Amino acid sequence: MIRVLTLAAAAALSLALPATSFAADPAVPKLSEPGQNLPASVFAARREALMKAMGNEGVAVIFAEGSEDFTGFRQSSDFYYLTGVEEKGAVLVLAPKERTYKEFLYLPSRDPEAERWIGERLPLGAELRARYGFQKIYRGTPGGALVDLASRSPILWQVMRPSGGEARPKDLELYSKVQSKVPGVSVKTLGYTLGKMRSKHDEAELAIMQKSIRITEEGHRAAWSLVRPGATEGAVRAEAERVWRTADSRRPAYETIVGSGPNSTILHYPRSERVMQAGELLLMDMGTEYAHYATDITRTLPVSGKFTPEQRKVYDVVLKAQAAAFALAKPGAYYEDLDAAARKVIDDAGYGDYFIHGLGHFVGLDVHDAGAYHDKLEPGMVLTLEPGVYIPGKNIGIRIEDEILITKDGARYLTDGLPKTADDIEHWMAQHVKR
CATH class of the missing domain: 3.40.350.10 (Creatinase/prolidase N-terminal domain)
Known part of the structure; x- marks a missing residue:
């Protein structure tokens, strides 16, 4: 289910987490042939x-x-x-x-x-x-x-x-x-x-971008099924990239990031060499490029299948921060105001010093695509919302990243095919991860 939050909903964000909002089995859009480019x-x-x-x-x-x-x-x-x-x-x-x-x-x-x-x-x-x-x-x-x-x-x-x-x-x-x-x-x-x-996409572009997203989500789900104590970061990464290749993706959209435990707190952890341990978090920032268009999605999973109370507390703050930013996304809004809304949620929760990057970026032909960040948002723009909290001393690194499309009267999530709430992630892992 796709949810569009209004400005009126923003006031309730500090009291409630977003409801379940992912499509359990999203359809991959059909293009006329594999790897189709624009005419x-x-x-x-x-x-x-x-x-x-x-x-x-x-x-x-x-x-x-x-x-x-x-x-x-x-x-x-x-x-x-x-x-x-x-x-x-x-x-x-x-x-x-x-x-x-x-x-x-x-x-x-x-x-x-x-x-x-x-x-x-x-x-x-x-x-x-x-x-x-x-x-x-x-x-x-x-x-x-x-x-x-x-x-x-x-x-x-x-x-x-x-x-x-x-x-x-x-x-x-x-x-x-x-x-x-x-x-x-x-x-x-x-x-x-x-x-x-380049920052304003037409329907033909958006169809290709949506297919790139669905292929990326397929890779995420396949990789998630391997997340357990004793598994390697590299195996998770390789499984996602294998799925993308079989779906006619030419390359990852950027260097795949898979970091567990202490590596989850490294924003662009490059190596994917560590063995996961029970009780840790695994941060996966992974996206493919399909027909020249990039996708960028991040999820954070509990390696043992259940978040610890402290991990869940931080996770919920990050999710609320993303929801606060999304509530303001519409034509005429400024991206810096979305950033400020997300940052306020994290600051108010006491984690402000651990949110050490911007809220996100444009996405299109490049994963960090062209666009004017200080101009008003316009219909057809696709941007990421990716708040994060990284606490090295506790090995807690949590980032939640989705792509949104600015529509004529608001915004909608394009990356709606993966679990996102802590409850949904735990439920998915209980069903799909063999232990």
Whole structure:
């Protein structure tokens, strides 16, 4: 059952815990095929919206500056958001003032030897244009063409701004060369605009995000069934990630966090090597990435199946803090007010010194997604609520994290498929964990 708390309900939060609110067997949304991505028309509409935000003036260049690790190459989210293209080294050029063609995609030249390692790439032609939704696709870089475009519309738009210690972004390097050849060209930024666009999700995005959530929840349930004294953190982690892989998830959305006992008090505990002991807590911050969209869910379980009185006391405070924040979530609210509401519950309970991080973050293509935290909340935004209390001296680390969607008249939980109250967790473990 999905519950939406109103402002009037906030006054009762200090007196009662939220009722049972999870779906015992949530359905996984059906997409047309495994790993479905959004159609090219969606990316085209995003480019059109960005060009409108540019005032239909100037030229924007966005580079595909993704990352690569053992899970493979992951495209930079800004570039993927606008193109759906996953190739390394691609470049997007937007020139809204041009009369005929206003968007251009540049792809790296083909390399037959490299393709023997990573797979064949399509040649230029109708099939490639249809796949990506561009009328103009080239191999190479836009250098000379950019000088020509800027001479007719002398504003250069950049997406990323350099920060301390980072190399100068490729777009600024290129723009400096253009400015040296086209006097009077100015540089402006699109970072805020693009971040706002990415923070508001349409129905097509939300369908994929909901499936990512259901897959994540399946992994949680499978992992929970292994939680008992003598089990290892690593076994719990591996079981969740196994389930995600079998559900066509390409990779975890972030480094999976599974910490028991003293490790539950380490916010981003990285190793998952410890053997769980009776009477301890196990904190699991785990989420997958499906069709490029991330999920972020945290639950804290009692290793023995029952919370101790002190553990339950702290757990209930954290749950009340999340409920207090959720009660304020609606269009026009400020995220900092949600944070303050959660923090007050924890402060009033005497645990304020042990809540040592912010309430949460935007979620989308990245687990810590783009968005303006100091702006008012708007419909379509997806954020986490993740209050926590960490008491190292007592080996009590408790975090409860869910994703919420801001709707036109309030908010609703998207991650409603897992037990959350202490009673529900104990009941679930009694039914599903073999001892």
